[in-house]
Amino acid sequence: MGAPTGVTSEVGRLDTVLLHRPGPELQRLTPRTNDQLLFDGLPWVERAQEEHDAFAELLRDRGVEVLLLVELLVEALADPAARERAVRDLVDERRVGLHLADALTSHLTSADATTLAGALVGGLTFEELPAAEGASLVRAMHHPHDFAVDPLPNLLFTRDSSVWVGDRVALTSLAMPARMRESAVLDLIYAHHPRFAGTPRAYAAHSAPLEGGDVLLLAPGVVAVGVGERTTPAGAESFARSLFADGLARAVLAVPIEQSRATMHLDTVCTMVDRDAVVMYPAVRDTLSAYTLTPDDDGAAGTPGVRVAGPAPFLEAAGAAMGTRLRVVETGLDPVTAEREQWDDGNNTLALAPGVVVAYERNAETNARLADAGIEVLAIAGSELGSGRGGPRCMSCPVARGAVA
Numbered sequence: 001m002g003a004p005t006g007v008t009s010e011v012g013r014l015d016t017v018l019l020h021r022p023g024p025e026l027q028r029l030t031p032r033t034n035d036q037l038l039f040d041g042l043p044w045v046e047r048a049q050e051e052h053d054a055f056a057e058l059l060r061d062r063g064v065e066v067l068l069l070v071e072l073l074v075e076a077l078a079d080p081a082a083r084e085r086a087v088r089d090l091v092d093e094r095r096v097g098l099h100l101a102d103a104l105t106s107h108l109t110s111a112d113a114t115t116l117a118g119a120l121v122g123g124l125t126f127e128e129l130p131a132a133e134g135a136s137l138v139r140a141m142h143h144p145h146d147f148a149v150d151p152l153p154n155l156l157f158t159r160d161s162s163v164w165v166g167d168r169v170a171l172t173s174l175a176m177p178a179r180m181r182e183s184a185v186l187d188l189i190y191a192h193h194p195r196f197a198g199t200p201r202a203y204a205a206h207s208a209p210l211e212g213g214d215v216l217l218l219a220p221g222v223v224a225v226g227v228g229e230r231t232t233p234a235g236a237e238s239f240a241r242s243l244f245a246d247g248l249a250r251a252v253l254a255v256p257i258e259q260s261r262a263t264m265h266l267d268t269v270c271t272m273v274d275r276d277a278v279v280m281y282p283a284v285r286d287t288l289s290a291y292t293l294t295p296d297d298d299g300a301a302g303t304p305g306v307r308v309a310g311p312a313p314f315l316e317a318a319g320a321a322m323g324t325r326l327r328v329v330e331t332g333l334d335p336v337t338a339e340r341e342q343w344d345d346g347n348n349t350l351a352l353a354p355g356v357v358v359a360y361e362r363n364a365e366t367n368a369r370l371a372d373a374g375i376e377v378l379a380i381a382g383s384e385l386g387s388g389r390g391g392p393r394c395m396s397c398p399v400a401r402g403a404v405a
Contacts, residue, residue: 005167005169005196005399006164006166006401007166007217007401008165008166008217008401008404009218009220009404010216010217010351011273011351012353012402012403014062014064014350014400015399016399017059017066017397017399018069018162018396018399019055019056019158019396019397020069020156020158021052021056022043022048022049022153022156023122024122025152026045026156028123029042029153030042033147047383048385048387051380051382052385052395054381055358058378065400069158069189070117070121072189073120073188075194077188081192082192083109085188086188087105087109089181089185089188090124091105095148096148099136099138102132103129103131104148106130107129120152120188121151121152121185122151122152123152124149125144126142126145127144152179152182154179155182156385156390157390157394159212159395160179160182160213160230160265161174162186162212163215163397164398165217165243166248167199168199168201168202169199169200169202170202170210170212170239171186171201172212173235174211175230175231176230202243202246202248203239203242209232209234210225210235211231213265213266213268213394214226214230214231214267216271218318219321220403222318223240223253224290224314225255226255226266227254227255227256228258228266229264230264237293237306240252240254240293241306244295250294250295251293252292253291253293254293255289255314257269258284264389267348267393268348268389270288270314271348273349273357274351274355274374277326277327277329277355278329279329279330279331279370280329282330289310289314290311290312290318291308292312293306293307294306315328329369329375331347331363331365348391348392349393350391350395355375355376357375357378358377358379359380359391359392360381360382360391360392361381362382367379
């Protein structure tokens with residue numbers, strides 16, 4: 001049996017978290033590929049690793065168990081069924097053709113778990129494909145450094161590909177082609193690692209795009225879901241129906257957000273920093289709205305229906321569902337600073353306990369406002385980690401949190 005798992009809020013004491021230490025997949029980024037792979041710049045990989053190591057060490061120093069994704073993946077691949085699934089996930093006959101697919105399948109089937117995990121995360125170029133008999137038009141017409149298997153540099157942001165709600169884990173449905181394979185990697189871990197044996201699933205249908213950065217557990221039984229660039233209305237509704245069917249939520253707030261790079265997820269404009277407090281981008285404070293979904297017992301047998309109310313102002317709808325009045329700490333001190341610090345993930349904080357958060361040190365004005373509001377801020381460097389547009393919350397998937405008193 002593994003250690004306890006389960007998450008019912010954003011701010012309960014963080015006991016266990018899943019991180020991914022950036023590795024060779026970031027070395028794959030070039031000016032030719034970074035847009036395709038969703039990075040705004042080319043990170044200095046060694047410095048990004050140093051920053052991530054410091055982040056992980058801060059969490060450990062605060063008593064948090066840190067699980068590293070690649071270590072879990074290598075351990076999961078000890079299961080022959082996991083290895084078989086991994087090879088199937090990696091070999092795309094439509095991209096490499098049957099001839100190279102056969103050679104690649106044979107090569108990966110005989111590879112050790114570490115090599116296979118490296119291919120899953122770091123991808124493969126045509127230059128790195130195994131030799132095959134005879135000529136290959138596919139190989140001849142691709143540059144040696146073209147990807148035969150795409151790398152996953154955004155795996156750094158473990159928040160997006162899986163979400164724990166209660167004692168269940170939801171494997172999300174990622175919207176962007178560069179990220180779609182991430183859910184399959186997490187599925188290998190949750191399905192085949194002994195730590196997670198028997199873990200029940202939520203949102204098993206994957207019927208529409210839903211990403212973890214859009215999911216905020218505002219309070220036990222109350223979930224907010226951003227709807228914008230990465231999560232669709234269909235994804236939010238499907239997730240809500242799943243949570244209601246499993247008894248994991250009594251209210252789900254669907255929150256429309258601008259479909260832009262700067263506001264790709266709800267947690268880029270708003271995160272919880274205490275039981276009754278959020279840090280929020282002031283430009284959306286008065287315009288952010290929410291549709292409130294609740295279970296409807298009049299649905300067909302075995303398929304609970306939903307009631308949809310609203311839209312109403314987000315803070316009003318959230319407070320009503322939570323049974324409290326939310327305090328708001330605004331990003332920055334003026335419109336220009338607020339816009340700069342929102343872009344630099346000033347709203348993207350990770351709570352370690354009520355009133356204790358991790359934030360990027362570069363967002364000095366927002367951090368000062370949080371401190372003035374009685375929030376303890378643990379500041380970390382993020383000049384390189386932030387080049388993929390993600391902060392401490394994006395880089396962490398809580399696996400276990402204590403209950404909120």
